[in-house]
Amino acid sequence: MTFVSKFKKEEDGTILIFVALCLAMILGFAALTFDLGRMASTQTDLQSYADHVALAAAGELDGNADAITRARTAAENMIADRQFFADGDQTLDSAADFSLRFLTGLPDPAVDPDDDDAVDGFLTNDASAAIMVEVQATPRTVFLPFARGLATLLGAAVPNEQVGATAIAGYTGFACDVTPLMFCIPGGWTANANVGQAIQLRTGGNDSAWGPGNFGFLDPQDIGINPNGPCAGLNGSSLYICLIAAEGNLTKCVSQRGVDTEPGQRNGIGSAIYNSRFDLFLATMNSLRNDPAYAPGPQVIAGWENSTGQCLKNNPTISDDTMPFPRDDCFDAGNCATLVPEGAGRFGDGDWDDGRAAYLATNYGTGTDPLNPLQPHPLIADGTISLPTGNTRYQMYLDEITKFAGRDILEGRSETGRRQCASTTNPDPDRRTFIAAAIDCDANPVVGRAVDVPVQEFVKVFLIQPLEQTSGTDFDIYVEVVEQVGGAGVGIDEGIFRDVVRLYR
Known part of the structure; x- marks a missing residue:
């Protein structure tokens, strides 16, 4: 009883408890940051790729009969990039890495001030009418081990590991x-x-x-x-x-x-x-x-x-x-x-x-x-x-x-x-x-x-x-x-x- 009483009153080493708890939290946040950083890096890579593909394709939309054909060819052949953390091939350089849709315009800024409305009503396959192109980078999966472990520990749903990117570019010729x-x-x-x-x-x-x-x-x-x-x-x-x-x-x-x-x-x-x-x-x-x-x-x-x-x-x-x-x-x-x-x-x-x-x-x-x-x-x-x-x-x-x-x-x-x-x-x-x-x-x-x-x-x-x-x-x-x-x-x-x-x- 004397040892137990002394132990209950002993205050040496108390800070270790707080250090252990804080360390667990810090390591947890570091792990999540590692996961989120890999996801953000992949999204940046895909967005950069989508932007450049869109610009390359849009540069061919001059209204001629073969404009869409040339735009697809430019998108497939002119741009090569890489991503580093998603599953699968790191190279981004083929038609399998994106999809294209051609547009006659975008929603009126007065109606869509946030510039995020759907563009389905502007789709076209008419080369003479296509003045913009929408590029959707093929979504990639980024394995998130720490986020999965935390979800399992807490009994929550497995986080979404899909990363994608969309870009819209347009072409206009000016004569001065x-x-x-x-x-x-x-x-x-x-x-x-x-x-x-x-x-x-x-x-x-x-x-x-x-x-x-x-x-x-x-x-x-x-x-x-x-x-x-x-x-x-x-x-x-x-x-x-x-x-x-x-x-x-x-x-x-x-x-x-x-x-x-x-x-x-x-x-x-x-x-x-x-x-x-x-x-x-x-x-x-x-x-x-x-x-x-x-x-x-x-x-x-x-x-x-x-x-x-x-x-x-x-x-x-x-x-x-x-x-x-x-x-x-x-x-x-x-x-x-x-x-x-x-x-x-x-x-x-x-x-x-x-x-x-x-x-x-x-x-x-x-x-x-x-x-x-x-x-x-x-x-x-x-x-x-x-x-x-x-x-x-x-x-x-x-x-x-x-x-x-x-x-x-x-x-x-x-x-x-x-x-x-x-x-x-x-x-x-x-x-x-x-x-x-x-x-x-x-x-x-x-x-x-x-x-x-x-x-x-x-x-x-x-x-x-x-x-x-x-x-x-x-x-x-x-x-x-x-x-x-x-x-x-x-x-x-x-x-x-x-x-x-x-x-x-």
Whole structure:
């Protein structure tokens, strides 16, 4: 009894009890932290992988027919990563590691401020409509031994050991500082498949549906005017004149996913607006001939009489010893609609062999017609310069500029091929090109004004001849297709094209 009584009163070593209890708790928390850390690390690995797969796939969603196919290929082949703590293979690099769903958009932020609503109502398999992709990383199991042991000790349910991740990314193409023009194309038409094709663009009105070959404007208020460009501060007809005729930083950026269109017929916008690129400052353009923002390009062969070396007046005379680049031969033969039926007679077939021969004979005297002898170009006749060549009109145009650098292009003719009216020359050969939005107006009905119309692609076109002088607002523009610009893998010319790929969730 004496020993028991002493033991009950003994206080030495009491702290060991508290240390043992605290140590058990600390070790328990450490064990749980170990489990949770492995789970968090795995979730981070999967989230990073899902984010990168989403960005890779979204970068292919340009609206073309094979966009979804390319997006799946990019997702499978472009991204490789690793996870370290989940069961199974550590490598993340195949289609077995994720699943894809394509979306037309996301819930309205006003309705879903937390950005977490389901996206099932936005699913699509239409490549032209898919603008986003959802990536779900294949869930992985992370073995949690300490959490399992604690659950068993407490008689609780085994914790969820599944870890996953979801990411949503989207793609938008933007075009900046481009001419705010659009034209209608046949279904399935692409620029790169029709390089060298001549197109007759005709102003589209506001009362009937537009078809292939109609052209109009992009709403500048929708695009926005570059505050540092030549058109800043202008409005009304003056703004449109500047946007069409001037060079430089014209507009802000417009999304390829949806543009607002306007009719090609507008008061104050006539054929003379386009002709300043040929050194032709007629009608409303006369006061701008000394403005460097409107300077013509380095080759301005127009086919109009100008032997005086002065500015042409209204209603100029057609030259009999010079000619501009011709249209495709089928336009003169009247059978373009037969050769290119989908083009409604306004799209040529790219064959200008007869026109090429006439162009060289008229401008450089290479013809052999004794009834129409034209003086040969002296530098070509004596072999100093070879005859301009090119499969397309644009290529021949560039060859002319290169070969005749520092001198007149034409000699012994009623025009020199160089400016004779404006006070300065724009040395950029692309002064005679536009970058216009190509729109499938059958798939996306356009009747003059339309809102949020998707752009099939942006196309660089070459102005092959000046516009005929008309008193109204209905006129034709003849252009040649140079190339697609701004698309995936396509080089950038004038203007700035930006492919913006970003994570949304």
